[in-house]
Amino acid sequence: MVWEPLDLRHAQPCPCAESHSVFVTVVAYSERMPVFSSPVLRRAALGTAAAGAAGIGYASLIERNAFVLREATLPVLQPGSASLRVLHISDLHMTPGQRLKQAWVRELARLEPDLVVNTGDNLAHPRAVPSVVQPLTELLSRPGIFVFGSNDYFAPVPKNPLKYFDKNHKRVHGAPLPWQDLRAAFTERGWLDLTHVRRDLEVAGIKISTAGVDDPHLKRDRYDTVAGSPNPLAELSIGLTHSPEPRVLDRFATDGYDLVLAGHTHGGQLCLPGFGALVTNCGIDRSRVKGASRWGAHTRLHVSAGLGTSPWAPYRFCCRPEATLLTLVAGPPERPITDTGHGVSESEAVAR
Numbered sequence: 001m002v003w004e005p006l007d008l009r010h011a012q013p014c015p016c017a018e019s020h021s022v023f024v025t026v027v028a029y030s031e032r033m034p035v036f037s038s039p040v041l042r043r044a045a046l047g048t049a050a051a052g053a054a055g056i057g058y059a060s061l062i063e064r065n066a067f068v069l070r071e072a073t074l075p076v077l078q079p080g081s082a083s084l085r086v087l088h089i090s091d092l093h094m095t096p097g098q099r100l101k102q103a104w105v106r107e108l109a110r111l112e113p114d115l116v117v118n119t120g121d122n123l124a125h126p127r128a129v130p131s132v133v134q135p136l137t138e139l140l141s142r143p144g145i146f147v148f149g150s151n152d153y154f155a156p157v158p159k160n161p162l163k164y165f166d167k168n169h170k171r172v173h174g175a176p177l178p179w180q181d182l183r184a185a186f187t188e189r190g191w192l193d194l195t196h197v198r199r200d201l202e203v204a205g206i207k208i209s210t211a212g213v214d215d216p217h218l219k220r221d222r223y224d225t226v227a228g229s230p231n232p233l234a235e236l237s238i239g240l241t242h243s244p245e246p247r248v249l250d251r252f253a254t255d256g257y258d259l260v261l262a263g264h265t266h267g268g269q270l271c272l273p274g275f276g277a278l279v280t281n282c283g284i285d286r287s288r289v290k291g292a293s294r295w296g297a298h299t300r301l302h303v304s305a306g307l308g309t310s311p312w313a314p315y316r317f318c319c320r321p322e323a324t325l326l327t328l329v330a331g332p333p334e335r336p337i338t339d340t341g342h343g344v345s346e347s348e349a350v351a352r
């Protein structure tokens with residue numbers, strides 16, 4: 001059999017640019033491949049291609065922009081303490097043209113959280129700093145803490161999706177991003193950069209001891225710089241890391257932190273119904289890819305599925321982009337976690 005070059009001159013345009021090329025290519029191949037000489041097989045191939053194109057269109061055009069506010073209650077405060085509302089945002093991966101996401105993030109200020117936590121990966125474009133800072137303007141006037149991730153330091157680059165299944169694949173970094181400008185914009189408005197820093201703050205009358213590390217995904221974490229028990233005078237201790245790598249979570253747990261917040265996983269980004277995430281893109285197991293879980297006997301972990309994707313992989317399936325409103329309440333350590341993200345009591349509310 002001789003394979004001839006495909007002639008796509010007569011292909012019809014499709015309104016969905018990303019699924020179009022997949023569908024047309026399969027049609028063209030199906031007309032040439034002998035195995036598709038059977039009308040039944042050819043119809044099956046075309047049906048499969050059409051379903052695939054529809055799935056890609058849904059994942060890239062609809063679910064990727066179907067932002068949702070997830071709510072979870074975590075019993076991490078001391079008995080008798082008033083509750084604390086913490087807004088956890090992560091993985092914005094913002095580009096200047098993403099108006100829908102910018103408008104949605106701007107509306108989060110209506111929640112009036114006591115504390116805002118940003119666990120990194122804000123940028124996906126060298127001119128995206130204003131596109132991150134402007135929607136956050138009102139939230140930046142509230143107490144906030146943050147650490148950065150790889151997509152604050154380096155621009156995204158094309159990546160073979162299959163590499164996510166290989167934990168040891170070689171990392172390729174893009175051009176440097178203006179993380180110093182973003183850091184200045186955050187800190188000038190009062191948010192605390194916890195990168196290898198321990199800071200004590202008081203929010204809504206609750207003394208909080210905090211610490212954070214640089215991104216473990218880039219192997220920049222130096223936990224020894226913040227090691228040690230949290231301030232014993234604090235009523236709550238929070239650790240931050242962009243990527244929830246077990247080596248970092250273990251150290252926070254050993255030091256006795258009450259709560260560790262992370263992002264990075266995108267909740268798996270492409271999930272299967274009834275199965276969940278295929279990969280976590282880090283060392284934690286799939287069951288912890290998003291939402292609340294325990295890490296050790298005392299520490300609670302919360303992983304945000306984040307609000308964005310790499311521009312080179314603009315898809316989400318069964319994994320909506322999210323921000324999380326955590327209500328921290330008093331309770332004994334053995335009190336079970338209630339997290340709507342794990343389906344315990346589904347009551348997700350879409351922020352307008």
Ligand SMILES: [Fe+2]
Nearest residue numbers: 091121151264
């Ligand atoms: Fe990310």
